[in-house]
Amino acid sequence: MEEQNKQKTLGIVGWVQVAVYVVLGVLLILWPSQSQNIIFTILGCGLCIWGIIKIIIYFKEDVQTGMLSQSFSMGASLVVIGVVIIIFSAKLGDMMAVIFACMLLFGAIYKIQMAFDLKKLKSDNWFIPLFGALIAMVLAILVFVNLFNAEKVLIIFIGVSLIIEAILNMMSVIFLSRKLKTQ
Numbered sequence: 001m002e003e004q005n006k007q008k009t010l011g012i013v014g015w016v017q018v019a020v021y022v023v024l025g026v027l028l029i030l031w032p033s034q035s036q037n038i039i040f041t042i043l044g045c046g047l048c049i050w051g052i053i054k055i056i057i058y059f060k061e062d063v064q065t066g067m068l069s070q071s072f073s074m075g076a077s078l079v080v081i082g083v084v085i086i087i088f089s090a091k092l093g094d095m096m097a098v099i100f101a102c103m104l105l106f107g108a109i110y111k112i113q114m115a116f117d118l119k120k121l122k123s124d125n126w127f128i129p130l131f132g133a134l135i136a137m138v139l140a141i142l143v144f145v146n147l148f149n150a151e152k153v154l155i156i157f158i159g160v161s162l163i164i165e166a167i168l169n170m171m172s173v174i175f176l177s178r179k180l181k182t183q
Contacts, residue, residue, distance in 0.1 A: 013053055014173030020046040021107075021166035028159030032152045036093045043099075044086035051078030097143050100158045104140035107165045108133040114172045123179045132168035139164065 024043060027035045054075025061069060085092065085099075092099065111133035118126035139161040146154060 013050070013057070014169060014177075016046075016050060016053065017107075018166045018170045018173070020050075021103075021162045021169065025159040025162035025166065028155050028162065032155035032159070035155075036096060037089050039096075040085050040089035040092050044082040044084075044089065047078045047082030047085065049082075051075040051080075051082060054078060097146060097154055097158065100162065101140040101143040104136045104143065104161060104165055107169060108136035108140065111136065111168065111172050114176055118176060118179055121179045123175065125175045125179075128175060129168075129172040132172060136165050136168060 020043075024039055024046075027039055027042070052075065054071045056075075058069070058071035058075060061071065111129040115126050115128075115130035115133065118129065143154070143158055143161065
């Protein structure tokens with residue numbers, strides 16, 4: 001029963017992340033100029049919620065899992081980052097590309113761990129999240145390098161990248177959830 005709760009929590013966290021990325025991506029695509037302050041406020045709130053969820057997970061995990069997962073420290077860090085983003089949302093417009101590129105990189109790191117977890121579980125599909133991580137890294141590098149001269153084009157590209165990232169995360173969560181159910 002406890003294992004099912006962990007799987008359910010993993011699925012909820014994964015789907016929340018997917019939803020946040022899709023919403024952010026769509027807002028950036030539809031309103032690239034007007035959406036920066038709104039996006040940062042939504043992003044900050046999303047990070048706070050995600051952080052609180054991670055902290056709750058920490059207190060529900062057994063001691064060893066909690067120590068190894070670093071859920072509390074990761075959750076508290078997400079809350080701090082979320083609050084800082086909310087407070088300074090008006091000033092973060094210039095750093096938007098860097099922040100979203102970092103989000104893509106964090107998503108890539110998440111998928112790399114998921115690939116390793118699937119490999120440990122002897123899943124035949126372990127390489128798919130790893131491939132998704134590589135795609136996310138390439139998208140992040142493109143944003144960092146800023147091959148786009150126009151700001152609106154860059155913002156729309158970031159929006160598309162976040163939606164691609166959400167789809168890749170969704171696939172990773174589905175593969176891991178299916179593998180955990182068969183264990």
